[in-house]
Amino acid sequence: MATTGTHPAVADPQLGELLVSRLRDATLGLSAPAGSDDPERLAAELDHAHRDYRTGGYASLAERLPRFLSTAHAVSPPDHLLLARGYLLTTRLLIKLDEQQLGWMAADRARQLAAACGNAVALAESSRQLAVLARKAGWHDQALTLTLTAADAPELRAAGAPGNALRGLLIQSAAYTAAWQGNPSGMRELTAEAAAIASDLTHGRQLLDLGGFNPATVQLHLVSAENSAGLPARDLAAAHAIDPATLPSNERRARLYTDIANAHHRQGHRDACITSLLAA
Known part of the structure; x- marks a missing residue:
């Protein structure tokens, strides 16, 4: 049973709006890098974001995940697998926030990045997230x-x-x-x-x-x-x-x-x- 409101997965509607707006800007490339581009630190940042998600630490996640996406995109050359994992987490969060339009964008980006690095697990997970979005759209056969x-x-x-x-x-x-x-x-x-x-x-x-x-x-x-x-x-x-x-x-x-x-x-x-x- 979901609670009523704009963002059923997050108790504070303002926090839900903040999460969506920051993820939207990071996905569209409108946010400047705000963290270290060291590969090990970026990987640790993503691991921390996953922990925030699992434990319901949405306030921390609203800071950490958009910052990770913006910084990881600025790395040259980019780590496609790391970015794919970041967009998979982004998709899961957007699905819970019922932001399907932006969720489609994040899931498709995850699929492209996973295909670019040839990671079978990440590619299959992107298909799973696309299937969730398809099911929510009522496209059951496609899901x-x-x-x-x-x-x-x-x-x-x-x-x-x-x-x-x-x-x-x-x-x-x-x-x-x-x-x-x-x-x-x-x-x-x-x-x-x-x-x-x-x-x-x-x-x-x-x-x-x-x-x-x-x-x-x-x-x-x-x-x-x-x-x-x-x-x-x-x-x-x-x-x-x-x-x-x-x-x-x-x-x-x-x-x-x-x-x-x-x-x-x-x-x-x-x-x-x-x-x-x-x-x-």
Whole structure:
């Protein structure tokens, strides 16, 4: 359940507006570089921005991420992979802020940069973000094609554990789209495929900068998918199977509680809904 307002993912509307305006100017090349262009410092700055995102540090992120983009663009020659990662984070943030028009620009830029450096994981992730935007636009068939085509790419299959984890993220995204299409059986089949990939990975928390991928995150997507399919009872059953401590970030744990709140709201459970929102 999203709160009302211009930017549902950020509690302070003014902070949401500030984030969008700064990201817009940085994306359009209207912001002057404001940090060190040392490659190691730039990489550390992006890592810090990812931590801000995972922990909900939006005030810090409003300073750090636009500054990173402007400075990274000024480096000659530019680090295409580092910039691609920056634009992937930008896209995820803009999606949460419901700024789809600017999100399309950031996602397409991430895809071009990932293609330029030949990084299979970043390229597949750009397809996943484009699919999210397509789903939000109501283009469900295109969203499914983007995710499932990217998941079958030979380069991604050859990318080891990160590539397998990204395949899982793509397939669970496809499952969510299937739920929006009114295809719960297809959604559960795809979710089971993603869960099998997660269970086969030897590392517990893959792709933390992309939201994380492990059995708990697959189950979290199932919660959201059952909710989107209009089945709040199944949503709550799936949610109760998750230990929130196994989710990789504050952002993911908050998503769990808001999905639970939404399910309770649909069933008319006012007190349980409020409790879940407060937990989020």
